[in-house]
Amino acid sequence: MSEIKKIKNLKEFSTSADRFEGANLLCPGCAHSIIVREVLNATNDDLILSASTGCLEVCTAVYPYTSWDASWIHIGFENGSTAVAGAEAMYKALKTKGRLKQPDRVPKFVAFGGDGATYDIGFQWISGCFERGHNMMYVCLDNEVYANTGGQRSSSTPIGSSATTSPAGRVSYGEKQNKKDMLAIMAAHGAPYVAQVAPNKWKDMVAKIQKGFAAEGPVYINAMSACTTEWKFAPEDTIAISDLATDSLVFPLYEIINGSELNITYRPKNIVPVRDYLGAQGRFKHLFTKQYEYLLDEWQTRVDAKWVQLQRREEARV
């Protein structure tokens, strides 16, 4: 096992070796690039990467350019996980056969996918990879919508959000379903490490990525990725919105080890009301009307209940 990279402070972290170039086509204010950089910069080891079709893919590998200074592959929308699993299988085969070109170096295998590629169309492929136990990390860039194609709902889209295929209107408050609990599902696969991260809490995130890299077997990281375009907030507010998400506990930060041991890794000193988080984004603005404001209370109740559940799981250690 290689050494874990030591990171002292944000300044050092932000200037460490850059294998994801700033030259990309992502929207100004997009959290994807922050997350990807935090994942890649968490290790000095070699990386073999994949991306599923989506914002990250179409914005970073437009021929004849690439934003990636590490080997990277994209096949389709649903199979970014299996692409990297195939590469990992080849690594094992060539290691067994003594044909690796750099036999002393042990690369990390990381797949990136949006929530559409993860919660919806690629769900089966990810499940297969985790069941088979490939030594890989899957990072979901969770912006809760099909952002690349203009804002259609996914099964990660939260209730009450207005998406283009679940729009709010005269007789509809928008998305009707609760967000799928992807972390619980991945933990139920018996994965050695599952965690939710947010780019604004970079120390927490890097610690989790490094734990993930140190684990043997498939690791699932759900990374909240605030989307200026589809959540409808100003590009300069990405981190402020992310702070509201983590401090309101809409995105609680926690980890699940070996499918059972749950640890909450961030407890806000001052918990912010959920309505402050919702009110800062255009996708929820219709909830702040007489017709739909009852949903705000439901939202708060749901977030509170989840927070209680997480704390009970943490105490129970099962």
Next chain:
Amino acid sequence: MADTMELRDIEVWDGNMAAAQALRQAQVDVVAAYPITPSTPIVEGYATFKANGYVDGEFVMVESEHAAMSGCIGAAAAGGRVATATSSQGFALMVETLYSASGMRLPIILNVVNRAIGAPLNVNGDHSDMYMGRDSGWIQLDAYNPQHAYDLNFIAFKVAEDHDVRLPAMVHQDGFMTSHTAQGVCTLSDEVAYNFVGEFQPMNDMLDLDHPVTHGVQTEEDWHFEHKARQQHALMTAVMPKIEAAFAEFEALTGRKYNVVETYQMDDAQTAVICMGTSVETAMEVVDELRAQGIKAGVVGIRVFRPWPLEQLAEILKNVKAIGTLDRSSPHGTVGTLYNEIAGSLFNTGVKAVLNNYIYGLGGRDLTKAHLVGIYQDLQANAESGTLTTPLQQYIGLRGPKLSFF
């Protein structure tokens, strides 16, 4: 190091075992696969070799055919020898990734044990899946019996992995009729087989950690066309000479001769049946009987289906008066594939052969010698009159009223 398997000079193998043995002897680095009838015994056989120490590559049993080809693509891009097998519905599920594999120029070998595609669901052999692969950018080789299924795998690896080619290749065999019918198969020793295929030479391999590569990029109207055109150019110019060279080298090694287009009694043939798979050998038997009666009949078997041997066929068919094209797949809205392809091969050559089309054997229905005798009678009548004496498209062995067209 995997153990060597001692083989008899002639083993009694069905097509599936022949293919599994070829994959073992090629020392494939990664097989990612999903079972489906009738190709399942290929991956079962391979798994058994692995379980007994005869394979030291990785065998990844995935959760669908789409994932199987996805894993193969990731493994091939990482840099090594990759193969798998499938049939029918599984092939259909794979189709999206077939285009990815060829577009990314990754030399993967896919054994396709041909089977009908539902609905109605059917497990038996026809050529619907093979035809579905036509436009996917893969090389397609067709085996008529277990020996071919064995030999063509070695040739497929050699051609596909050539750095002037870098395209994936399918080796087709007929479901059940070849895949589950045991015959004597002349074997190669493990060493001779592996030396023929050669050591895998990586190119743009992701696992070369000093030289990172980006695979599977986005191109729009600015570059997409050039990528597709280069792929087509390679398929149309580089592949056929490499196949012919591999056939020649294989013949020198084994004495077994393969041709881009297989012919039987075609030198002076006035009528010819053109078909694929197991039907070729049935037609050869019928031609022997017809020749004994003085009828100048011949058989043309397509060995290389993609790239299509346009010029070779024009040459072979230049003196034939009537041609029957036999398609083991429903064309669903046009004439059969072989009819279309042969018509395209002959159109600018001045050949005025009368051409007609037979749809036969769907869902595994037998094509009997009696059926073929009837077809040759049609062709003889067409040859003598110089014009179509039958409907252009007819069904063979179909119960109920005649449903011919045109």
